[in-house]
Amino acid sequence: MNLDLPRSPSAILLTLLAAAALSPEVATTQATDSARIAQLERQMEAVSRELERMRLGQEVIVADSSVQGLGPAASRVYRAEQGVSLAGYGEVLYENYAAQAEDGVTSGPVDRFDALRAILYVGYKFNDRLLFNSEIEVEHADEIFLEFAYIDYQVADAWGIRAGLLLAPLGLVNELHEPTVWLGSERSLTESRIIPTTWRENGIGVFGGTDAVSWRVYVMNSLDAAGFNGAGLRGGRQKGSRALAEDLGVAARFDYVGTPGLIVGASAYAGETAHGRTDTSGQEIGGRTVIWEGHFDYKWRGWDLRALVAGATVQDVAELNQLNSLTGAAGIGSEMLGWYGQVGYDVLRASGSTHQLLPYVRHERIDTQRETATGFAANPANDARATLLGFAWKPVPQVVAKIDYQLHSNAANTGVDQFNFQLGWLF
Amino acid sequence: MRRAPLVLLLMVTVAAPATAVSQTLTQDEALALAFPGAQVERATAYLGDAELERARSLAGDDVSIESTVVSYYVARRAGETLGVAYFDVHRVRTLPEVLMVVVGPDREIRRLETIVFREPPEYRAPDGWLRLFQSRTLTPGLSLKGDIPNMTGATLTSGAVTQAVRRVLALHEVIDPLKTPES
Numbered sequence: 001m002n003l004d005l006p007r008s009p010s011a012i013l014l015t016l017l018a019a020a021a022l023s024p025e026v027a028t029t030q031a032t033d034s035a036r037i038a039q040l041e042r043q044m045e046a047v048s049r050e051l052e053r054m055r056l057g058q059e060v061i062v063a064d065s066s067v068q069g070l071g072p073a074a075s076r077v078y079r080a081e082q083g084v085s086l087a088g089y090g091e092v093l094y095e096n097y098a099a100q101a102e103d104g105v106t107s108g109p110v111d112r113f114d115a116l117r118a119i120l121y122v123g124y125k126f127n128d129r130l131l132f133n134s135e136i137e138v139e140h141a142d143e144i145f146l147e148f149a150y151i152d153y154q155v156a157d158a159w160g161i162r163a164g165l166l167l168a169p170l171g172l173v174n175e176l177h178e179p180t181v182w183l184g185s186e187r188s189l190t191e192s193r194i195i196p197t198t199w200r201e202n203g204i205g206v207f208g209g210t211d212a213v214s215w216r217v218y219v220m221n222s223l224d225a226a227g228f229n230g231a232g233l234r235g236g237r238q239k240g241s242r243a244l245a246e247d248l249g250v251a252a253r254f255d256y257v258g259t260p261g262l263i264v265g266a267s268a269y270a271g272e273t274a275h276g277r278t279d280t281s282g283q284e285i286g287g288r289t290v291i292w293e294g295h296f297d298y299k300w301r302g303w304d305l306r307a308l309v310a311g312a313t314v315q316d317v318a319e320l321n322q323l324n325s326l327t328g329a330a331g332i333g334s335e336m337l338g339w340y341g342q343v344g345y346d347v348l349r350a351s352g353s354t355h356q357l358l359p360y361v362r363h364e365r366i367d368t369q370r371e372t373a374t375g376f377a378a379n380p381a382n383d384a385r386a387t388l389l390g391f392a393w394k395p396v397p398q399v400v401a402k403i404d405y406q407l408h409s410n411a412a413n414t415g416v417d418q419f420n421f422q423l424g425w426l427f
Numbered sequence: 428m429r430r431a432p433l434v435l436l437l438m439v440t441v442a443a444p445a446t447a448v449s450q451t452l453t454q455d456e457a458l459a460l461a462f463p464g465a466q467v468e469r470a471t472a473y474l475g476d477a478e479l480e481r482a483r484s485l486a487g488d489d490v491s492i493e494s495t496v497v498s499y500y501v502a503r504r505a506g507e508t509l510g511v512a513y514f515d516v517h518r519v520r521t522l523p524e525v526l527m528v529v530v531g532p533d534r535e536i537r538r539l540e541t542i543v544f545r546e547p548p549e550y551r552a553p554d555g556w557l558r559l560f561q562s563r564t565l566t567p568g569l570s571l572k573g574d575i576p577n578m579t580g581a582t583l584t585s586g587a588v589t590q591a592v593r594r595v596l597a598l599h600e601v602i603d604p605l606k607t608p609e610s
Contacts, residue, residue, distance in 0.1 A: 048471040052498045055516050056454070056525050057543060085546065087520045123547060133547055154548065176580040211555040260556045261576025299577050349572045354489045356572075397571075397582050426583075427520070 085123035089426040091116050091179040093186070096419040103413040115141040129154045146240060148200050152207075159208030162218070165240040166203050169216040169253035170267045171195040172295045172308055179424025183304060183344045183360040184388050185402045186420060190338030190366050193232030194310045195293060196223075201249075202240050212258035214265075222249035222271035225287040225320045228332045230379050232368040233289070233312060236273060246275040249289075261299045268292040279319045288315040302349035304358060309339040317373040331369075331376035338366035344392070356394040360404075363387050380411035390420075400424045452542045454514065457527045461538050462502035462509050472497045472602040485565060486597035490590045497598055501605070510537050511604050515591040519546045520583050528595040532605055536560045536592065550581045552588055560588075565596040 093116045097109040117139055124132045135147035150164030167175045173187050174197045191197045205218030221243040227235025238244065249271020256264045274287035293310035313335050314320070321331040344360035364386045369378035390404020402422045408415035452460070458467050474482065474495040483492050502509040510531045516523055522545035529538040539557045544550075559575055568574040571589055578585045 045471070048496055048498055049469075051496055052514070055494075056514055057516075057523075083522075083545075085520070085522050125545065131547060152548075180582065181580060211553050257553070258555060260559055260578070263579055297579050299579060301574070301576075302572065346572065352567070397577075397586050 083125060085121075085125065087121040087123075087427055088119050089121075089178045089180070089424070090118040091422055091424040094421040098417040100416075101413070102409050102415045102417075105414075107416040109416060109418075119147065147198060149240075158210060159206060161204070162207050162216075163204040164202070165200055166205065166218055166220060168195075168199040168201065168220065168251045168269060169218065170199070170251060170269055170291060171197065171293055171310065172263075172297055172306060173197050174199055178426045179402075179422060180394070180398060180400045180426045183306070183342055183358065183390075183392055183402070184362055185390065185404050185422035186406075188308070188338075188340045188362065188364055189384065189386060190308060190310050190340055190364060193234055193366065193368050194312050194336050194338050195291060196232070196234040196237050199237050200240055201238055202243055202245070203248075205251075209255075209257070212256065214255045214257050215253060217250070217252045220249055220251060220271075221245040222247040222275070223273045223289060224275060225273035225285075225289070225314070225332075226277075226324060228273075228314065228320060229324065229326060230330045230332060230369055230382055232333075232336065232382075233291070233314075236289075244275040247272040247287075249273075263295070263297040266292070266294045273314075274316070274320065274323070277323055279322065285316050285319045285323065287320050289313070302346035304342075304344035304346075304360070306342040307340065309337075311338070312336040318375065321373060321376060327376075329369075329377045329379035331372055333367075333369035333371060333378070333382070334373055335371035336366075336368045337370050338364070338368075340364035342388075354396070356397075357391060358394075359391040361387070361389055381414050383411040384415065385409050386415075398426045452540070454542075457514075457540055457542050458500055458502070458512060460540065461512055461527065461529050462504070465502040465504040465509055467500050467502045467512075469498065469500050470604065472499070472598075472604070474601065478601050482594075482597045482601045485600055486590075486593045487570075490593045490597070492594055492598065497602060499599075499602070499604055508532050508605055511599065513595045513598070514542065515595055516543075517587050517591050519544075519550065519587045522546050524584075524587060524591075526588065526591050528592055530596065530599045534596070534599065535562045535564050536596070539588075539592065546584070550584050552578065552581065552584050556585075557588070560592055563592075565593065565600060569593060569596075 092114070094113045096111045097107055099107060101107045117137060119135050119137045122134050122136065126132070131152050133152065134149040137145045137147045139145060146165055148165050148167050150162050150166055152160055152162050154160040169175060171191050173182055173191045174195060177198050187197055201220040203218045203220030205216060207216040209215060221238060223233060223236035224238050224244055225236060227237070229235060249269055251267070251269040253267035254265055269291040271289060272286045273289045274285035276284060278284050289312065291310065291312045293308060295308040296306065298305045314332055317332050317334040321327070326332065340362055342360060342362040344358040346356045346358050348355055348357045367383040369382045372378050387407040388404045390402060392400050392402040394400045402424070404420050406418045406420065408417055474497065479492065479495055486492055500512040502512065510529045512527055512529045514525055514527055516525045523543065524541065524545070525543035527540040527542050528536065531537040539560050541551065541557070556578060563569050569589070569592065571577050571585055575585070575589050
């Protein structure tokens with residue numbers, strides 16, 4: 001038998017009131033008007049309580065009681081609603097390159113329109129202490145990656161344990177890489193070549209914080225120096241796929257978050273990266289790599305300000321170059337340095353519009369071969385500068401369209417300017 | 428030697444004692460937190476079409492108000508009205524959050540408490556950010572374009588909480604639960 005039951009709170013309210021009014025008991029009662037009014041008031045109170053319970057959820061309304069012999073606080077762990085959390089983000093990027101490089105020679109890069117990223121976030125909350133987080137990414141429309149997948153165990157209010165495929169906690173973009181969060185149609189060079197965003201490795205760590213500070217310390221499988229080259233460390237990411245783990249690295253981060261809108265902090269990573277490989281004499285190579293950075297992010301009254309400086313050192317570079325068959329100016333830099341500063345402002349802030357329109361400018365310098373091994377030269381093209389001028393339009397906070405022009409130059413005079421358009425979303 | 432950091436970390440984590448974590452508060456707990464020792468009376472307002480429209484207009488274009496049945500809790504101690512608490516439920520990303528919003532007799536925000544937050548904890552609004560709403564009234568400055576800064580990495584929470592506060596203040600203005608009854 002199908003019962004056509006009302007589903008909306010208002011329909012339930014009306015149905016219950018109608019039922020009460022038509023009830024034979026009510027119809028036949030000899031109660032006075034005041035008694036009937038009192039009865040209706042009680043019924044309305046009961047219905048409104050039921051509505052509130054439906055809206056807020058059972059565990060908010062029910063008075064606390066112990067479960068399985070535990071105290072009230074601990075018992076709530078077992079009563080908390082469990083379930084799946086689903087979300088996602090993505091970006092489409094159009095890149096149009098100048099026909100000529102800064103030295104006037106034909107530039108070379110081909111214009112591209114790329115479905116750069118589409119990510120599905122899936123989480124599952126087992127209870128108030130234990131949850132699973134993951135991102136499954138489709139890159140360039142036909143490559144699939146597991147971007148992160150980890151279990152969090154919240155040991156106490158102030159700290160917890162995290163294990164699985166983790167995002168290295170370095171820089172401003174690596175952990176917060178959704179396109180609506182940062183300005184610019186492309187990530188900065190510093191947070192691509194020195195901090196190899198999006199950088200994720202398998203590991204275990206602890207995380208925590210208070211109202212004023214936030215911190216994380218992870219032990220992860222190390223970068224693989226077999227992917228390093230003169231342009232930086234990006235190729236060293238193992239991305240969690242059958243990762244070599246002969247060498248482990250430590251990544252740590254500390255932020256001050258005590259002023260709303262402001263994040264100031266620093267992070268670092270250290271680990272050997274040769275994973276037991278040997279040089280021609282049979283000696284094991286270390287390849288210790290240290291990456292450090294300091295960052296600043298401030299959002300206030302329409303302003304969006306951001307700055308970051310990052311550096312890296314790599315040991316045993318001559319041996320690693322030999323291992324990677326890198327010669328001349330193609331060798332890995334033993335020292336790298338990059339920084340950028342960025343300013344944006346919402347010009348619609350005072351207009352009353354719910355849209356945001358942020359013109360922005362970013363200036364950046366990077367040198368991935370600031371120092372090289374004896375016998376190796378630096379490629380002047382790796383000593384680069386970039387200036388972005390553009391604007392971002394957000395009709396709602398979860399959708400952004402960005403247009404910018406990038407002025408590129410380098411010490412070899414081979415920089416190629418480009419015009420970009422990016423469409424990004426987050427839900 | 429290369430595994431020393433991992434061994435140290437495992438020792439720390441295995442030895443870690445489990446203590447209380449931020450969890451779901453019940454309504455009674457939240458009200459007791461906001462109004463210790465006070466007498467709290469529950470009431471419900473039923474909005475007509477005109478009242479609903481007025482509330483929407485006061486809250487602003489980006490704030491949705493759908494329900495015409497609004498429950499609230501008036502707290503009094505020794506004959507003095509301390510404030511009115513509302514429980515607002517809204518979606519952050521895909522999952523709901525329940526906030527307790529306490530409005531003082533002067534129509535200013537007295538307290539904001541996260542009662543339920545189902546999204547991952549890193550998206551939860553920290554207490555320091557929630558305190559920014561203290562003593563605020565329903566003005567244009569009460570927005571992410573105004574005096575409330577967006578939280579980097581938790582923009583959806585920033586928006587959801589700010590909209591919830593505007594919604595509650597608009598409903599409070601329309602319901603006017605502390606008005607003196609007409610004689």
